[in-house]
Amino acid sequence: MSDESKVRVEDKLQYNRYLVDPGKPHIAVAPHETPSRNLQAMTTICPAGCYTNNATGQVEVVADGCMECGTCRILLEPSGEITWTYPRGGYGVLFKFG
């Protein structure tokens, strides 16, 4: 697939309703030097595109567009590479249709 035909996740997330809890992210990546295979995979498989590599190669998360699917929790919470919890009651994604 060429880059031109690729869709941007931001264009999809704009349809959704969120109530972001400022300053209280519900996912955090543990400090690391080199990301594991699964952690690196999150940069492409997260359905909300929350995970990206920073300039020095570590993986970072910005969970504002998170749909709380839990894929990263399944892959990374047992090893302690991330902490994953629910947003505070009422916050996070609010599906209009689901």
Place this chain on the structure above:
Amino acid sequence: MIERFDAIVIGAGMAGNAAAFTLASRGLSVLQLERGEYPGAKNVQGAILYANMLEKIIPDFREDAPLERHIVEQRFWFMTERAHTGMQYRSEEFNEEKPNRYTIIRSQFDRWFSKKAQEKGAILLTETTALELVQDAYGKVIGVRTDRAGGTIMADVVVLAEGVNGLLGTRAGLRKTPKPDQVALAVKEMHFIAPEVIEQRFNIQGDEGVVIEAAGAVSEGMAGMGFLYTNKESVSIGIGCIVSDFAESGKSPYQLLEKFKMHPSIRPLLEGSEVKEYAAHLIPEGGFKAVPQLFGDGWVVVGDAAQLNNAVHREGSNLAMTSGRLAAEAIFQVRSRREPMTAENLSLYEKMINDSFVMKDLKKYKDMPALLHTQSQNLFLTYPQLVSTAMENFLRVDGVPKIDKERATVSAMKAKRGWTGLVGDAVRVARAWR
């Protein structure tokens, strides 16, 4: 706020609402906790509702439940990049007075179902996240701590209807976090289209609906499926694949969905639609072997949290509803005997669910998840391509003698899998299906 209840139900999805409704109907005091702004705010499903399992809870649900379309036709498509080979079943028998299956929109349906539970007396607390189970010195669950001020609430029993990402049960060590090969990640979009256009495109009228399940090249070799369901004035389209396959391939779920939408067999069905939501959710796919311990001192677990999902038949919400209902009935029976909510007494729930279709169906397909996973390249890429080649050989008229075409079809199969491979695959599928 009353600080003690007969039962606390965690979650207001299918399983939680079924449990809260049944418990409240039997006269128990019930508190239901929901972390979303409203029931359904965090829930995602295709979605198909199976009437029989809801009738057992609310027999006259058709009177006011928000139903979209009743399904009269099911299409199974085996996909290659540019073609699909279809199997289709449509019957006038599905146009019955009390239809068997409906499409629904979960956030609307869950609000309705929750309202029914509240009418029976269940108390719903939304925007409230349950943080942890409260246990006594012996490990018995005696309540729940929430993120509200002074938010510890006590109960005789806690029903964990907390969904596939249920944190309470896993944090308390009552069950393990599902493994990456036991869950599928599904992404889905809601495409709005005028009802009369939907009816023309899908050859239906009135409230009739169509389901398309698509397997093959759309999952790019991962174990997974695409789906398209007709709602009243929208179409739900999505695709889901096993999480471990996503992790190994690094494929992007939304690019996969985009490609599925652009498939020449799908694209015309969505023409001119307006997208109003993009959702993602996990689906339990581990089957019988992934079902955890279902009960303990002061607790039971139901629905997706207990991995109760039939991956082969694409049934989940009905297993959720049934498990919620049975757990509630077991709790009611224990209470009626004036006995405590011990693991021994609550084992009645396990007995009831083992005797029901829920565990019988899961047991029947217990080897299917492993087969789909280990054979995903063959089942999702090789065979759809072989079938497609056979169909094209059969249908294209180009002056090549038919006997040569048949030979080409047979030798293509032999070349791809070999005779032993073909026989072995057939035996493996038959065994897992048995």
